[in-house]
Amino acid sequence: MRSDRAPKATKYWAALVFLVLGTAVGTWHNRRVNSGKPDYLAGMFRGVVSMPAHVLGSVSNWFGHKTEWITRGRSLASENQALRQQVAELQGENNTLRESRIDLDRLRGDLGYVTHSEHKMIAADVIALRPDPKFDTMIISRGSGDGLKNTSVVVTRSGLVGRVFEVEPGTAAVLMLTDQKSGVGARIQRPESRAVGLCEGDNSHTLSMIDLNQGADVKVGDAVVTSGLGGIFPAGILIGSVCEVSQDPASGGRTIRVQPHVGFDSLEQVYVIP
Amino acid sequence: MSSSFRRSLLLAILLIGAAACQCVFAVKISIHGARPDLVLMVALLGSLFFGANESAGIGFCAGVLTASCAAPPAHFDGYGSIVVSRVIVCFVVGWLEERVFRDNFLIALAIVAGGTLLAEACFFAFDPHFRPGPWLHGILLETVYNSTLCIPVYYLARLCLKRPQVLISAG
Numbered sequence: 001m002r003s004d005r006a007p008k009a010t011k012y013w014a015a016l017v018f019l020v021l022g023t024a025v026g027t028w029h030n031r032r033v034n035s036g037k038p039d040y041l042a043g044m045f046r047g048v049v050s051m052p053a054h055v056l057g058s059v060s061n062w063f064g065h066k067t068e069w070i071t072r073g074r075s076l077a078s079e080n081q082a083l084r085q086q087v088a089e090l091q092g093e094n095n096t097l098r099e100s101r102i103d104l105d106r107l108r109g110d111l112g113y114v115t116h117s118e119h120k121m122i123a124a125d126v127i128a129l130r131p132d133p134k135f136d137t138m139i140i141s142r143g144s145g146d147g148l149k150n151t152s153v154v155v156t157r158s159g160l161v162g163r164v165f166e167v168e169p170g171t172a173a174v175l176m177l178t179d180q181k182s183g184v185g186a187r188i189q190r191p192e193s194r195a196v197g198l199c200e201g202d203n204s205h206t207l208s209m210i211d212l213n214q215g216a217d218v219k220v221g222d223a224v225v226t227s228g229l230g231g232i233f234p235a236g237i238l239i240g241s242v243c244e245v246s247q248d249p250a251s252g253g254r255t256i257r258v259q260p261h262v263g264f265d266s267l268e269q270v271y272v273i274p
Numbered sequence: 275m276s277s278s279f280r281r282s283l284l285l286a287i288l289l290i291g292a293a294a295c296q297c298v299f300a301v302k303i304s305i306h307g308a309r310p311d312l313v314l315m316v317a318l319l320g321s322l323f324f325g326a327n328e329s330a331g332i333g334f335c336a337g338v339l340t341a342s343c344a345a346p347p348a349h350f351d352g353y354g355s356i357v358v359s360r361v362i363v364c365f366v367v368g369w370l371e372e373r374v375f376r377d378n379f380l381i382a383l384a385i386v387a388g389g390t391l392l393a394e395a396c397f398f399a400f401d402p403h404f405r406p407g408p409w410l411h412g413i414l415l416e417t418v419y420n421s422t423l424c425i426p427v428y429y430l431a432r433l434c435l436k437r438p439q440v441l442i443s444a445g
Contacts, residue, residue, distance in 0.1 A: 015330035015365045022334055022361045026354010029341075042353075045342035052294035060298060128297030132344035133309050133412055134404060135352065139297070139345060165347060173345035181347045203408070265301050 033166050036150045043168030046139055050127045050171060054141070057127070061268060119234060121155075121271040122146055127171065129267055136162075136179035136203055136264070142272060145169045151232050153273040159238035159261040160184065160226060161270055172272075177201050177239070177260055185229035186239055186258070193217040196227050199239055199258055206243060209256040218245055224258050234273065277437075284434040285320045285332065292316040293339045308415030311390065313340045315420045317360060318389040319382060319428050321367035323435040329368025333361040351401045359396035363389050377436075379428050386424040390417045 025041065032039045069076065107113075124146075128139040142148055144167045152164040154174050162182060166173035175182050178201040186199040186209060195216035199207040212218065222242040228235025244257035292312040300309045317336035321329035337360030346352025367385055394413040398404065 012326055012330075012365075012369075014327035015361070018330040018334040018361045018365075019358060022337060022357035023354055025338065026341075026351065026357055029353040030351065041338065042342040042345075045339050048290060049293045049297060049339065049343055052290060053297040056294050056298045060302075128343045128345075129301050131293075131296045131300045132311075132340070132346070132356075133300075133304075133307065133416075134409075135344055135346045137345040137347070139343065166345060175347055179347065265304075 038144065038168045039166070040168070042166075043143075043171060046127070046168065046171045050139070050141065053127050054125065057125075057268075119273045121273055122148070124154075124172075124270055124272055126267050126270060130176075130264075134203075136176040136182070136201065138174050138176065138267065140172050140174055140270060140272070141170070143168050143170045143172050146272075147274040148172050148272055149274060153233055153237070154270050155237060155273065156262055156267065156270055158263070159240065160233065161262050161264070161267065163232060164272070174270075176264055177207060177262075178203060178205065178264060184233050184239065185227040186224050187227040187235075188216070188218055188242075189223040189225045190217075190219075193219075193222065196229065197256075199224065205259075205264075207240065207258040207260060209242070209258050212254070212256065218242055218254075218256055220245055281323070281435050281437075285316075286335070288316050288320065288431065288434065289313060289332075289336055289339060293343055296340075297343050305419070306415060307412065308419050310419040310423050311340070311393075311416060312423075313343075314360065314363075314390060314393055315386055315424055315427060316431065317364050318367055318386050319424065319431040320435060321364045322371055322382060322385060323431065323437065324368055325372055326365055326368040329371070330361050330365040332368075333364025336360050336364065355397050355400035358400060359393045362396055363393040366392070377432070379425055382424060382428040383421055386428075387417050387421045390420045 029039045029042060072079075122142055124140040124142040126138055127141055130136055130138060140154070148164055148167050150165060150167060152167075152172070154161040154163060160177060162174050162176040162179070164172045165175045177184060177199065180201055180203050182201040184199050186197055188195045193216065195212050195218060197209045197212040197216070199209050201207055209218075209224065220242050224239045224242060226233040226235055226237040226239060238261055240258045240260040240262075242256060243259040244255070246255045247253075248255055292315070296310075296312045303309070313336050317332050320332050324332060334357060337357030340360065341353045341356040344352070344356065346356070367389060391413065394409075394416070398409060
């Protein structure tokens with residue numbers, strides 16, 4: 001063992017400085033983010049990591065797509081057949097819906113009903129996807145410079161992903177639906193039900209739907225969309241489907257689980273409604 | 275370029291590379307929900323080749339890098355807790371290095387396992403917002419994952435960061 005004769009009080013002063021600095025940086029970060037201001041230190045570090053992460057991600061995705069047939073060769077034929085059948089069914093459904101849309105537009109015109117405009121969307125690449133398993137968050141390649149705000153909503157073609165909670169000029173942090181601090185006003189889409197509740201995450205792959213009326217009509221397979229209540233998420237964005245309705249013998253209440261339609265583990269690109 | 279500056283630069287490159295890999299591959303290489311913490315692993319292994327004060331600096335940089343990429347929601351105290359836990363654990367490794375450590379991959383293995391547990395325990399102590407059961411399950415798997423990956427990374431870190439040998443001539 002080595003001996004050390006330097007005075008103990010002054011020997012580790014730098015370590016103490018880093019400890020105090022770490023606490024100060026954490027406090028400053030929380031204050032900035034809570035007041036909706038950018039944290040330039042976090043933004044700088046994200047900027048440093050984003051370039052190599054972007055290159056690595058592009059190479060990894062390209063390689064994954066090119067070699068997918070090796071791992072999925074056997075299942076591709078049956079999947080192709082199932083998808084063809086699904087496309088045929090959806091084409092029929094789409095045709096019916098198009099007719100209904102024409103009727104709806106005509107009736108709205110007759111009533112002078114004011115419709116909501118379509119949302120403008122910005123495409124963004126995913127730079128970091130849940131790097132820490134404790135938080136269901138991700139970093140995307142758009143920021144305040146692209147018009148993103150602290151309440152911007154993030155979606156994919158499959159449905160709702162979450163919302164932006166921190167923006168820097170070139171990047172933004174997104175809180176996913178599955179995070180334990182995430183909550184979104186939700187509605188059962190089935191016309192006979194239209195029950196309203198709240199979908200909450202708990203860091204698992206499904207969401208918990210709470211705050212429903214006692215006798216609300218909910219069935220397994222029901223589609224769940226955003227209700228628009230709460231003011232952050234626009235109404236009508238698909239969240240997922242009810243995958244479990246069970247009775248809690250202790251409290252007498254119901255437990256309703258919702259399976260999100262978005263594949264959170266394979267996100268490469270998302271769209272942001274600024 | 276001085277040896278100290280060259281070693282610091284190489285460590286910075288290793289940390290940024292680890293953070294980029296963590297951002298891109300963390301979910302893809304997840305096993306039963308367990309993911310390695312590559313930045314913490316590189317910071318711990320890097321601290322083996324530096325003194326206590328420098329290691330606290332390594333922990334600070336690794337902590338800010340991890341916290342910036344992980345982006346914990348602001349109503350947690352996650353950001354500061356990540357930074358402070360990394361400073362403490364890297365300082366401890368650097369402090370021990372001044373006393374007992376020798377160049378051995380088994381020691382690196384023990385350091386990464388113990389360091390991961392200590393860092394996560396510190397994090398939980400500063401920010402106890404998580405249910406203890408899933409948290410404990412998660413960190414045990416993470417520790418096993420980090421320990422498994424650390425051996426090749428240790429040899430890479432040793433290649434890049436080892437102090438130049440000082441030759442003492444007899445007589």
